[in-house]
Amino acid sequence: MTPSADFSLIMPVIVLGVGATAVMLQVAARRSPELTRFSTLLVLIAALASSVWIGSPEPGIGQAVTPLLQADDMARLFAALFCASAALCVMLSRDYLPGLSDQGDEYYLLLLLATLGAVVLAYASHVASLLLGLELMSVALYALIAYPSRVAPAAEAATKYLVLSGGASATLLFGFALLYAATGSLAFPEIGAGLQSATLGSAVTAIATVLVITGVCFKLSAAPFHLWTPDVYEGSPAPVTAFLATVAKAAPFVALIRFLFDAQLFDLPGVVEVLGVLAVLSMLVGNLLALLQRNVKRMLAYSSIAHIGYALIIFTVAADPVNRALAGEAAVFYLVAYVPTTIAAFGLLALVNPGGEGQDHAEVQDLSGLFWRDPMLAILMLVALLSLAGIPLTAGFIGKFYLFAAAVSGSHWVLLAALVLGSAIGIYYYLRVIFQMSQKPAEHELTWTMDGGMRAVALLLTVAILGLGIVPQALMEYIRGMF
Amino acid sequence: MNLALAAIPGLPMLSATLLILFGRQIPRSLGAVLGAGSVGLSAVLVAGQLLAYLDTPTVVTATLWTWMSVADFSAAIAFHIDGLTVVMMSVITGVGFLIHVYSVEFMWEDESFSRYFAYMNLFVGSMLLLVMADNLLLLFLGWEGVGMCSYLLVGFWYKNPANGAAARKAFVVTRVGDALMALGLFVLFTDLGTLDIQPLLLAANLNWEVGGTVPVLATALLLGGAVGKSAQLPLHTWLPDAMAGPTPVSALIHAATMVTAGVYLVARLHGLFLLAPATLTAVAWVGLATLLLAASAALVQQDIKRILAYSTISQIGYMFLALGVGAFSFGIFHLMTHAFFKALLFLGAGAVSHCLHHELNIFRMGGLRTRLPVVFLSFLIGSAALAALPFTAGFYSKDGILLSAFTAPGIGPWLWAGGLLGALLTSIYSFRLLFVAFFGEAQTEPDRKPGLPMAIPLLILCALSLLGGLISQPLDGVLPDAGHPQVPHLIEWISIGVPLLGVAYAYYAYIVRRPSSSPAEAGGDSPVEGFLFAGWRVDALYNLLLVTPYRTLARWCQGEPIDHFYNGVVSLNRLCHRGLAALQTGELRWYATTFVIGLIAVVAIVLRSAP
Amino acid sequence: MDGLLIPLEHVLLVAGILFACGLGGLMLRRNLLFMLMSLEVMLNSAALAFIAAGARWQEADGQVMFLLVLTVAAAEVAVGLGLVLQIQRRYRTLDMDAVTRLQE
């Protein structure tokens, strides 16, 4: 793949970059949250459009644009997904923001920058671009989490996230450095090629890979490195949590897929075992922690740990090249299904706490009687929870089915057992919320109004989750072309 | 022809349905006409069949519709009328009709009059189905149908929980027998491939060798069913308690018809039993043991109906004895005569309690001879027939049984001796009842006299009890001909003399040495009387072995013990949750430490698997 | 001069030790400022490793990566210090053991 200068292939990155600077200038010229929000939305939609229409390389293998970025179908799909999710988060924070603080403009700017980082990550196929994308996203998120300045937990959450993800990035970098030392190259495909002539011995290269995996798995909040997740999700504002739980997880995951798949690091000693252990641990720990959780945000945080555990299964399956294509497909579909479901879940909390000064009422009791107070929102939450639980007719089920198929094709019985056990435990706490929503509404002070825009967002998310669950064939065909 | 046959059980069934549906709307008189009339009509139809059979004894069969046919099993709603069926049908509808007429007056004041007649008609319909059935499955339908009606009728006055308990006991104990019989049917079908009676008998003769395990097993199970329904040892404990129902019910069900179903079954399937001699002797021994136990228990009973109940058990014991020794026709003959005099006795007892405002204890009656002449006459003839005094119906049938028992090979004389002892006890308790209740000075004054609807059936039954012995049943060709047993004259004279001896003893014990008023507590004074009174304490044994263990087991399991396992799983999950949640201390340094620990662990995994 | 005078393993070892010190600092230090400092130490150790690798393979990539790591570290610390001010205003302390309002 000779790196060609055809920059049209990475149009979304360009649009976002230029867009971000334009919005900065606009904020400098005139500060008004409505205007900034409108322009951010404009940029995001433009990027979304560009990723869908312009610069579609010939299907299949994709094309390296400068050794740093790899423009293929997967990158385009995730670029579109990230822009769409960011747009939804922007819409969700419309009523949420006024209560936060008077200067809302920087909030949208940070969101835009975080999305840019995520999209770069989606395209990254080189250590440098990975580093840049990851850090750009993370730093933007630190500020976003700490945005509600008058509220103490926000600052605490941001600090915890900053310090710990800083450590993780350092580990990641140290791993890459060792790999660079061993193989002499930084682009993922060359790393794989350079493995045979590795100068530092396979043990060190294996440790280097594992360091990289640990760094990324911290960002994905996989099991042993998950302790920060509930605190950060609870402390940060609901729309930011939505962004954090979806885009900030899917982007590193895509980068990890591209890194492990292109660099063929699976046959290094111990790498596959580590990935298996992380997956099983995340599935069990995530579900068990969420079992009796009263706070919905913390419960969804633990549930996202569990879901990352389910997704990590595909790496163990992908170790065997025969099943790699199916594993890749499963991972992509699972992420695409996971993103709208989680946005819907956290989005609901945002919609239910308008004008909050950042400290959301997110207890399970607060949602009691939602069926009768606002059926539209209740259906959204019901569909989201059923999708998280993997009940049919929702995107979550097709995603889980994909995982079953992938694991069965590689006959990884331990992983399958953990998957079944995890989802079995999982049903309980998803049902608990549904049960609370169906009971008589307890008298409490949570009141909110839903205007046309918000109803449209809710409807869009519901249709997305059910649509992916009922007619997934189109997306499946597209994904199948990627591997 | 089908319609005429179908009408016989159909009419009572139809009237039962009408009574159930519109019972509350129609007046009592119409209810009575409907109830008694339907049985009367079917009695007329049966009479027609009887006459037709008498002049040209040909088997009549009719198939209404195939009930079910699956793979190689098929059963139809079909009737098979031969000599035995005709006799049984005439007994059922004849005696049944009389009892229905009697109940019209007996139950006139009862507030659920139509419900009573609905159940009675349903019973007669089911019993007719039982005897007319061409295959064992339809027989089983009638079999359980009568069981159900007995439950409904015994528990008729449902307000008193004791009646409900007695009804439930009756149903459950007979249901044990039915379960055994069902197993018998399965053995028969699996081994011989059909449940239709006639083909079954042919197939059995073809491929069963005498005394084989399958014949014995099948017949033993059928015997289990018969024992349950006919209240023989060991499933007899329900009959004495079943007296909780109205007296005509006891007359119909617990004397004339239902309890004889077991005898009919063994007689109908005698072909199978002949192929299993072991079971046949078992039938004889069951009969003998039951007749002795019941007769001894009847000696000390004080309630007029319980005496008759135990007497029924013992008389059916005689029928089983007859069947056991191969004298099938004598068994059926005794069945018919017993139906006459036992129905007479029960209806008489009903009349007594009806007139003495529900007084049942014979020691509180006395001196009824002059006040209730009709009742006294019926009791006199009934007791005579029961005790098998010469020239009564009972004499011919019981004498036949005793003599054919004597001629049985091997254990014959022992059976005869036992039967004789039974006959002695029977005559003692039957005349004890007569002398205590109808002689001596009166203790309670009857407040009314039995009206015509009660008197006429009594008189007819008196006639039948006297002349019944002369009826010759058209059974040749259906059952093996027992012929007149050749027995030394001495044995004959002893068989005739013993009942008279019993009467003499009873006269001496209860007229000459008139005992004081009723003994202190119900069980009589001596421990032997207590033991006999409680029917050899078989009931207490069953309670100890079966009923209380079942109840305690149920109470232990009420809280669903299997849930403990699932609750264990739930608490394990909760434990893991609390363990992991404790890690979430919120301290940043602790999170960093866990990150490092995780890192070290991961590197360790790599080093462990690295070469 | 042709590449590395001292063997690559030694430099990597130094970087590793430096990395370990950074991690240790993160775990032991209670004050947020010192945590940020140990964070810097870790990032620099990674950068050192890159330089060494770059020198070993005689490519400029190592040093380019060093520059990138430097900028990233700077950005992070900037936001970090901003947060230090927030924590001080809200919690009146920088001792991270006291800042545990978010917990199970």
Place this chain on the structure above:
Amino acid sequence: MSLSLLIFLPLLGGVAAWLAERVNPDLPRWISLLTCLLVLLVLTSSGLSALADPASSQWLLYSQTDWIPRFGISFELALDGFSLLLLVLTFVLGLIAVAASWSEVEERHGFFQANLLWTLAGVAGVFLAMDLILFFLFWEVMLVPMYLLIAIWGHENRGYAAMKFFIFTQVSGLLMLLAIVVLAWQGAALTGKLSFSYGDLLGLDLPPELAFWLMLGFFLAFTVKLPGFPFHTWLPDAHTQAPTAGSVLLAGILLKTGAYGLLRFTVPLFPEASQTLAPVAMLLGVAGIIYGALLAFAQTDFKRLVAYSSVSHMGFILLGVYAFNELALQGAVMQMVTHGVSTAALFMMAGALQHRLHTRDMRKMGGLWQQAPRMGACAMFFVLASLGLPGLGNFVAEFLVLLGLFAVAPWMTAAAAVGMVTAAIYALWLMQSAFQGQPDDDRQMADFGVREMTTMAVMMVALLWMGLYPQPILDLAAPAVQSVSNLLPANTLVAGVAP
């Protein structure tokens, strides 16, 4: 086309009922009544027309459209005599459930009727789906509206009961999904074409050891739903806490999906493995019969007693299915239908009592026959039906099961025959403690109204008809049953259970 209509009509009916609530609260009931009647009409017309012409293939009606070609999953529906039977039962009981809850539901009628209809749609889907993933989809989807029915309109302990119901079925369903996927992959390896259709997965020669595990996956899911012996503990709670219509649906048809699954999927897909499991399954069946009866007798709650009686009756189905000969299988099918009717009636009775006396505790009842003779008569009829009185449907079913079973496992049959006695004990105990005995006179209680009596009459006629003339039902189910019983050498003495 008409097959998918059977599923979408109740679905749309549900939506209409929910929306109609705003118009006026009484409308939803009529909508669901109309929908059920309409579906029954479509069902009988298409069923009869299909029965008229001698269908060449095994199915009366068949329709198949691609859904997810990537995995060979298709929206494949098929109807044969057996599923036609169960579908008719489903929608008749649907009608009865609507009638049962006519006046009982006070608030949120629209959503109640909607959930009722959606459950019916899910169950119809289960009986029609011939693609294993589609089957799994309907298997899970029918749970959600049922869960909501119990959780929202249930009684005092509904949360626990609804949760237990959902988790039991869902977790075992997951095991089934695993078995389905592994089976499909095995099929793809053997035949080269990845497909989840029932036809393609039949008759695969799987390695016996793997086949056993796959069969176990299916068996567990269906025995939990049946409910089989050790997995039944969700049933009493779910039934006691569910509203009347919910219990009628739950007992009448949802339990039958488990039995249907055993007969349609577990045995035909893995004949040899089922053969090896047969003794254990039969043991569970017998244990279910006796344990269910024992606990039914121990209950003081009317509904819980009826629930345990269902556990006992379902034990017969387990026996019938695993005896593998046509007699027993026909008996099992018969039991599904008759048990559906008799238990639905008993639950309606329980619902009516709870509606009038505001209690299910039998100790507070007693002598009800005095105040409500019509209700007493109906109760007596259905109690006698449930203890298996000949002349009524349940006897035909139990007799056929035991008759077929005897040739295969005589000792099991003997043990199951004990069930006949224990059934009598708890059934008559129910009559005694609720309807007989001393009535306390200051309680006034309304007897059955016209509407309730008509539903009861319908069910009584149905049971009598099935008891005295069951042949049409037996002929309808015969082809499906024969196809199952021909798979295995009939009447072979199951290892280790010879007399």
